[in-house]
Amino acid sequence: MSEKSPLDRLLARTDFKPFSGRHAFRVLELSRKKLMMPPVRDDDVLKAVSSLGLILETEVAMIVAIQETLCKRCGNCCSNRVHLRFRKEELKGVADYLHVEYKRLKDQLKATPMGDGTFIIAQPCSFLRNSLCSVYPVRPGTCRGYPSTDLLTSMGRGAPFDGCPIADDLLAEIVVKRALEEQMWRDHPEELKAMAEKRRVDLEKLASLPERERMKLLTKGYAKNLQSNTR
Numbered sequence: 009m010s011e012k013s014p015l016d017r018l019l020a021r022t023d024f025k026p027f028s029g030r031h032a033f034r035v036l037e038l039s040r041k042k043l044m045m046p047p048v049r050d051d052d053v054l055k056a057v058s059s060l061g062l063i064l065e066t067e068v069a070m071i072v073a074i075q076e077t078l079c080k081r082c083g084n085c086c087s088n089r090v091h092l093r094f095r096k097e098e099l100k101g102v103a104d105y106l107h108v109e110y111k112r113l114k115d116q117l118k119a120t121p122m123g124d125g126t127f128i129i130a131q132p133c134s135f136l137r138n139s140l141c142s143v144y145p146v147r148p149g150t151c152r153g154y155p156s157t158d159l160l161t162s163m164g165r166g167a168p169f170d171g172c173p174i175a176d177d178l179l180a181e182i183v184v185k186r187a188l189e190e191q192m193w194r195d196h197p198e199e200l201k202a203m204a205e206k207r208r209v210d211l212e213k214l215a216s217l218p219e220r221e222r223m224k225l226l227t228k229g230y231a232k233n234l235q236s237n238t239r
């Protein structure tokens with residue numbers, strides 16, 4: 009067994025900042041419910057919540073993969089987001105999908121060009137039909153990444169995130185993973201070491217790819233695991 013546990017190593021990193029306050033308390037309560045303690049130790053859960061000040065790339069991919077399953081289809085993110093931003097290619101992709109002319113669609117949406125190849129469109133989003141997205145297969149990256157990306161940005165600014173009802177659930181999933189790994193470090197250190205080594209080798213294979221591409225592949229991997237676990 010190495011000297012420091014996985015959580016202690018994370019907390020000792022120079023780029024670590026503790027996650028605390030009202031938002032952290034909400035996530036703690038939810039994590040406790042998910043873990044149905046015992047056997048997981050409460051001090052591990054507390055530490056795992058505080059450790060959310062630093063979230064790893066593989067964990068971001070994990071929550072992006074889970075969010076689709078947890079989504080409550082409430083449509084809130086299609087009506088109440090501050091900015092709904094499309095890249096030009098994304099808007100063109102939607103136009104092709106709907107078989108309408110790109111310029112016509114842009115005018116219909118009153119898409120405001122931002123001067124950097126992106127457009128802001130008015131809300132509620134015109135593609136929302138009965139709380140469902142009518143262009144789901146070609147929705148823009150800002151929608152594919154939601155709520156994980158907005159949640160992480162808010163946390164980076166130290167602001168609680170209240171825009172989506174599943175956001176706390178996603179953070180609690182990371183807490184559960186970390187608390188269980190901490191327990192495993194005590195009970196089955198060799199297995200945990202083998203898991204960490206496999207993850208390291210997998211990440212090494214992806215290291216040369218651009219961040220966006222790497223994240224796509226990691227997310228795909230988690231989504232595939234999710235599917236096989238629920239079959």
Ligand code: SF4
Nearest residue numbers: 079080082083085172
């Ligand atoms: S706000 Fe969250 S739960 Fe509601 S539709 Fe959007 S992603 Fe799903």
Ligand code: SF4
Nearest residue numbers: 086133135136141151
């Ligand atoms: S494109 Fe779809 S997912 Fe994105 S805001 Fe519009 S309706 Fe919602």
